[in-house]
Amino acid sequence: MxxxxxxxxxxxxxxxxxxxxxxxxxxxxxxxxxxxxxxxxxxxxxxxxxxxxxxxxxxxxxxxxxxxxxxxxxxxxxxxxxxxxxxxxxxxxxxxxxxxxxxxxxxxAAVEPSPVELPKLDWHVNPETLLDYRVVTVRGLKERAALKVQAELVAAFRDHLIHEGFTEISTPKIVSAGAEGGANLFPIDYFGQPAYLAQSPQLYKQIMVGVFERVFEVAPVYRAEEHATSRHLNEYLSLDVELGFIESEEDVMDLETRVLAAIMARLAERAQPELALLGAALPEVPAHIPRIPLLEARQLVQEKYGHAVHGKDLDPEAERLLSGHYAEAHGSDFVFVTKYPRAARPFYAHPELNADGSADAELTRGFDLLFRGIEITSGGQRIHDHAMLLESIAAYRLNPEALAGYTEVFKYGMPPHGGFAIGAERLTAKLLGISNVRYARAFPRDRHRLTP
Amino acid sequence: MxxxxxxxxxxxxxxxxxxxxxxxxxxxxxxxxxxxxxxxxxxxxxxxxxxxxxxxxxxxxxxxxxxxxxxxxxxxxxxxxxxxxxxxxxxxxxxxxxxxxxxxxxxxAAVEPSPVELPKLDWHVNPETLLDYRVVTVRGLKERAALKVQAELVAAFRDHLIHEGFTEISTPKIVSAGAEGGANLFPIDYFGQPAYLAQSPQLYKQIMVGVFERVFEVAPVYRAEEHATSRHLNEYLSLDVELGFIESEEDVMDLETRVLAAIMARLAERAQPELALLGAALPEVPAHIPRIPLLEARQLVQEKYGHAVHGKDLDPEAERLLSGHYAEAHGSDFVFVTKYPRAARPFYAHPELNADGSADAELTRGFDLLFRGIEITSGGQRIHDHAMLLESIAAYRLNPEALAGYTEVFKYGMPPHGGFAIGAERLTAKLLGISNVRYARAFPRDRHRLTP
Missing domain, CATH: 2.40.50.140 (Nucleic acid-binding proteins)
Known part of the structure; x- marks a missing residue:
């Protein structure tokens, strides 16, 4: 025609x-x-x-x-x-x-009218309807802008790490046990054997530090959590990093700072039309992102805002308040919360060291990174010493037999190492002001959604 | 000390x-x-x-x-x-x-001697032992060289596609049905609902042609095949490409040729020590890789080598013979086998068109790429016309209700499109002369192997 x-x-x-x-x-x-x-x-x-x-x-x-x-x-x-x-x-x-x-x-020729008029599409329509018709609604200009920004973000992550001598790895998503313990795993029937979808490449990226010293992986991970919040997905793209021969978790935070700066630089260079369409302003990444120990952060939130934190971690409200404080008082959209207590971290988190070099009984070298009010990353130094790892497993009352596959590699001279993981969708959503993380993924999986 | x-x-x-x-x-x-x-x-x-x-x-x-x-x-x-x-x-x-x-x-300090002496390690040791101790043996110089080459190969794949205007996507690996039909799927318990691990991002990359026109994905895929061959893995890294507004599958083969050339150029530039260690010689990628229709390829193998092919596809021996012919007579390590019959291709393969523009009843626009005797890629043009797709589903005696999720997007003006997928491990293994594809993956999964 x-x-x-x-x-x-x-x-x-x-x-x-x-x-x-x-x-x-x-x-x-x-x-x-x-x-x-x-x-x-x-x-x-x-x-x-x-x-x-x-x-x-x-x-x-x-x-x-x-x-x-x-x-x-x-x-x-x-x-x-x-x-x-x-x-x-x-x-x-x-x-x-x-x-x-x-x-x-x-x-x-289209043979039917689109179920949603794409030019009129906006974030405000009923989210379930938009996701039901995702095969078409994903063509919307804002929808694709978000995914385009994510693609650039991921490319910047990789390119920067390759520039710093990191090697990309690909590790199994079918595993015999969970890295973080047994909870929240999706079971698979693997030729009649029980298996699970990996929650994280944690163990594997640590093993690969013994091979390449500096490794990263960009791959999906799985959390069988029955939550239905605006910040969780059951399948998400994890940007994982691990590096060896570090002095402490400070090296890991320094690296993450450089990675974030590289991401924002690439977005500024290559994603201006998408950022403008979404009305998004890129954050400045300070040369040194502020760092505050968790216990001090809780105190600050209590004293400045009268918000008492219950539980071991910061709650979402405390994350918002703390972020607000750093934005206001320090002009930083980012803040590292450091020295997490052991009770809030998995067994492989490296303990903080006391002045005499002994392991602190309470604190770890684990950190979170908050960005504009939400945690976008967890990281830290990991235990590399075989004896210390076995002690930690005992202290956590875990079964050493079940973790024998994990502890095996620590017999062979693992250097001090640490790493972090960024949830690509959560960072994308927060950067772009998308209120629900599901719109930062092409085809999200949640408690009720297996299609499209 | x-x-x-x-x-x-x-x-x-x-x-x-x-x-x-x-x-x-x-x-x-x-x-x-x-x-x-x-x-x-x-x-x-x-x-x-x-x-x-x-x-x-x-x-x-x-x-x-x-x-x-x-x-x-x-x-x-x-x-x-x-x-x-x-x-x-x-x-x-x-x-x-x-x-x-x-x-x-x-x-x-290592606290135990390594179970395998890494400097003496070679491909000849009992493969099961090497894989049992993979957490250490993966440190071997040749083992890590193979994985390093793969990392460079994957980076070249991505960089070249980005250079040609492709956008990276991340699609679900938890799906409600298989793209190729119901066989060979690993079942997952998804909050009590039946689900499966994705065999391929096929449908999703097609949907995303409607968004970005040109897309790629690097992600694991899953085949629950009970084979124990040297060329199959149950979990492998798939390098997937799909592009719209093509004239025919020739455009797809042209693109794959450019991608392969970019891969070999990067390996030549960045992986010389690894290639030398493994005694691997990079292939020349001809500006135009030879193309031969499947039926002619079968005839050639029969006439030149007396090898009769049974079944719809080429068998592994026929692949070796045909590759040998092209290496010998045309100096090419690569050959595209084209115009696969419908019986050897899934329902979404675009039929070949006759001179009058009507669909050929027997042949498709699907192709395989052989490299040094083995198939490393499948690709082709896909059906984009909604009515033609429904007819094909009927002709294949598939249930249109079960495929309604697949056919939905074809109501909305999908342009002519096609794509291909390369198995990263198989290409790596063949490039490097590694006889078993399991050594081209850090932690392979096979019929019996769920660990490490």
Whole structure:
């Protein structure tokens, strides 16, 4: 279905190729083609007819273009189309240019109207409906902007670590036991043997410190938690790091600071249109992110805000208050909460050392990183000494037999090491002001959602 | 435990920092420090005593260094250590330099001898034993070289695709049904609902063509096949690609050719030491990899080698013979086998089109890529037309209700698209001449192996 040229005849005097021979132009490249005839491909994002003048919005992978025509036979929105037309400056059009259409060819016609009108889509629609129709709603401009930002974020994470001599690893997601203990695991039938989906690559990344010293992994992890909060997913993309020959967890926090700075630098360079669309402002990453021991943090929140923290960790309200304090008093969107007590950390967390070099009975070298009111990372130094690890397992009243697979590698000279993990979706959501982490994942899995 | 300086006194006339203040030097950087005192950290890879002269091999993330000392108290191999000494040229030492030790500090002592002597490790030891002790054997120089090559290969895959405008995606590995049908799926208990581990991101990458047009994913996939061959894994790293607005599967093969060229270029640039250690020669990637329709390939193998192929696909012997023919007659380590019959392809494979534009009843636009005798990739154009997809589902006698989640997105103008997937471990193994694909994965999962 090719319609006749309607607006702006082909300028033969310009000796341009015939439309059928034109190379495809992307929406973002229009400024370089002002006055020329171009061919565009993409999806019919929106269409309007104003008294015989047709306004189309074409969406391609690089952005959107306003197209103007008349008398065209238009397919349903979301049809994929190819258009040919002349590029003209137009200050009110998105990007400052529009295309005066000569022809429109339907590549593949949509056979049903989209269940949600994508141009009207916003974060405010009923979230369950948006997720039910995710195969289409994920095409929405804000939805894809969030996923694009995440892709850039992940690329920056990897590139920076490779630059610092890290090696990427790929570790099993089918495991015989959980790294953090037995709770919250999804069971798998592995050829009749019981197995589980991995909660974390914790053990494996530690083993690989013995191979490459510095390793990272970007892979899904699984938490069979029955929560239905705005900050949890049952399957999420974990950005995992582990490095050997460290002095203490300070080295790990320094590394994470550099990684975050690299992420923000890449987003500033490559994701400006997406950030602008989402109204998101990138944080400054201080050269030294403030660090406060957990016990002092609890005291601060109690004294400054009158918020008493119960339990071993900070509660979500305490995280918000503490973050608010650092934003206000120190101008930092980030704060490391350090020296977590053992009661709030797993058995492999390295104890804090006393002045005489002995292990502290209460505190660890574990930390969390808060960003704009929410924990986006857990990390710390790990126990590398075999005897200390066995003692810790006993102190935690865990079964050493069940952990024999874990403790095995510590017989072989593991150097002091530590690491951290960032939940990609949670960081993306918080960066972009997306209130529910499920929209920072293409196809989220939650307590009730296994499809699409 | 610091031993006294033994060989080569500190050269105070050079005004070098005291050993405790030295920055760490990596093994590969020794040439720049000839005659200087350096500090190295790593694992004690090997140790020998020849008439009072101690030869140590230190292994760090960048390579190995021969160190010479005397009278040092040496810990067990695999202990992590820090040494200080003077760099001297020595033609017979690995890398052409050795370090004359002044001191050795044990960072973490190994508490047991390694169950397998890493310097003597080779591919020939009983593979099950090597895998049983994988937490240590993965430190072997060849083992880690294979994984390092894989990391570079994966990085090249991603970087090239990003360069061509692709966006990285992360799709669910917990699914309600299999993309290829119901067979060979690992069942999961998902909060009491039946679910499965994804065999492939096939559907999801197709959906995401509607969002980004060009997408890729690097993630594990799962096949519950009870095979115990040298070429299969139950969990492997799949390098997945999908792109829209193609003319035919030729565009997909062209893209894969460029991706392979980028991979080999990066390996040539960044993995020479690993390739040399493994005695591996990189293939040339022809600008146009030869392409032969499956039916002609079967005929060629029959006529030239007298090998009759039974079944719908090429058997492993036919793959070897066909690859051999192309290596010999065309100088190419690669060959695309094209136009697979429908009987050998899933329902979503796009049919070949006849001259009049109608769908061919027998052939598809699916292809495999053979590399040095083995299939390393499957790909093709997919059906994008909703009506054609429903017809195909009927022709394959599949249940359209069960596939409703799959067909949904095809109502919304999916452009012509196709893609491919490369098994990272299989490509790595074949590149490096590793006979069993399990050694191209850090912690392989097979029929009987759930640990480590």
């Amino acid at each position: 090719t319609s006749e040229p309607q607006t702006g005849k082909p300028q033969t005097s310009e000796r341009q190729p015939a439309p059928s021979q034109l190379q495809r132009t992307l929406s973002r490249d229009l400024p370089a083609h002002e006055g020329q005839t171009v061919k565009l491909q993409g999806f019919l994002h929106a269409r309007r007819d104003l008294g015989g003048v047709q306004f189309l919005v074409l969406r391609d992978r690089a952005g959107v273009v306003q197209c103007v025509g008349s008398g065209l036979e238009l397919p349903l929105p979301e049809s994929s189309v190819e258009v040919v037309g002349r590029v003209a400056a137009h200050p009110k059009a998105p990007g400052g240019y529009e295309v005066h259409l000569q022809s429109l060819r339907v590549v593949t | 610091t031993s006294e300086p033994q060989t080569g006194k500190p050269q105070t006339s050079e005004r070098q920092p005291a050993p405790s203040q030295l920055q760490r030097t990596l093994s590969r950087d020794l040439p720049a420090h000839e005659g200087q005192t350096v500090k190295l950290q790593g694992f004690l890879h090997a140790r020998r005593d020849l008439g009072g002269v101690q030869f140590l091999v230190l292994r760090d993330r960048a390579g190995v260094v021969q160190c010479v000392g005397s009278g040092l108290e040496l810990p067990l191999p695999e202990s992590s250590v820090e040494v200080v000494g003077r760099v001297a040229a020595h033609p017979k030492a690995p890398g052409g330099y050795e370090v004359h030790l002044q001191s050795l500090r044990v960072v973490t």
